[in-house]
Amino acid sequence: MGCQMNLGELVNEVRTNLKDQRADVLASIQDYINEAYRWVAEETTLPSLKTLFTVDTVLEQAYTTITGNFDGRLLYCGTSEGKISVLDGGLIELLENHPDLSEEGDIEHVAVEGSTLWYAKIPATVTSLICLGYYKPTPLTVNTDTPSAIPDYLHRGLLVNKASAIGYSIIEDGLEGERPNTSYYEGEAVKALILLKGWVEKRRGHLRRGVWSV
Numbered sequence: 766m767g768c769q770m771n772l773g774e775l776v777n778e779v780r781t782n783l784k785d786q787r788a789d790v791l792a793s794i795q796d797y798i799n800e801a802y803r804w805v806a807e808e809t810t811l812p813s814l815k816t817l818f819t820v821d822t823v824l825e826q827a828y829t830t831i832t833g834n835f836d837g838r839l840l841y842c843g844t845s846e847g848k849i850s851v852l853d854g855g856l857i858e859l860l861e862n863h864p865d866l867s868e869e870g871d872i873e874h875v876a877v878e879g880s881t882l883w884y885a886k887i888p889a890t891v892t893s894l895i896c897l898g899y900y901k902p903t904p905l906t907v908n909t910d911t912p913s914a915i916p917d918y919l920h921r922g923l924l925v926n927k928a929s930a931i932g933y934s935i936i937e938d939g940l941e942g943e944r945p946n947t948s949y950y951e952g953e954a955v956k957a958l959i960l961l962k963g964w965v966e967k968r969r970g971h972l973r974r975g976v977w978s979v
Contacts, residue, residue: 769917772798773908775924782929782950785936794928799904801927801954802912806836806902808958809965811914815840816900820882822892827866828883831898838899839877844892849884852876859883916964922957926950 770778772795779794806814816833823829842849852858852874859876860866863885870886875894877883882894902914912920930950937944 770920772905772910778925779928797928797931834901836901841897927954
């Protein structure tokens with residue numbers, strides 16, 4: 766079983782794996798680890814990165830802005846009256862259903878493009894929308910920071926291996942044929958990602974379907 770690792774410990778392990786004295790590579794290990802952290806968050810839906818927030822509609826306007834470190838995944842939207850359908854196809858699908866985005870009325874659908882939340886129809890009064898969104902992990906910046914969104918026992922398997930793969934992809938850039946170290950560490954990171962997805966799924970399965978089991 767693995768244990769919780771902080772940024773300083775992660776950097777030291779990646780440095781050991783890389784065995785490379787290139788100053789540019791060694792100086793960028795923290796960046797590789799944060800890139801690995803973002804990769805993990807993008808490849809699954811980590812429970813602690815789900816964030817409940819409210820956002821208000823704007824009079825005579827079919828969109829509003831979601832603030833913060835929102836990653837573009839809207840898991841739920843509704844009002845005090847109930848759920849509103851979130852269109853997976855983004856603004857294109859919203860336009861297909863509502864060609865006239867200036868039409869007023871009760872909101873029937875919402876769609877997300879980046880940090881912009883589009884809705885149709887436009888409420889006649891400012892309406893608060895209750896949302897459950899997925900946010901990017903907070904970057905690790907000081908040695909004592911920990912990747913708390915990931916279970917402790919997968920810190921090494923996911924972040925050390927993926928960051929090592931990123932580093933080796935630079936070190937081995939230009940090699941003809943297979944890049945053995947890059948491939949090895951990438952493969953180990955993918956194995957750990959499969960374990961993470963199983964961990965996430967176990968935390969979904971016993972919950973009733975609803976806002977909190979998304």
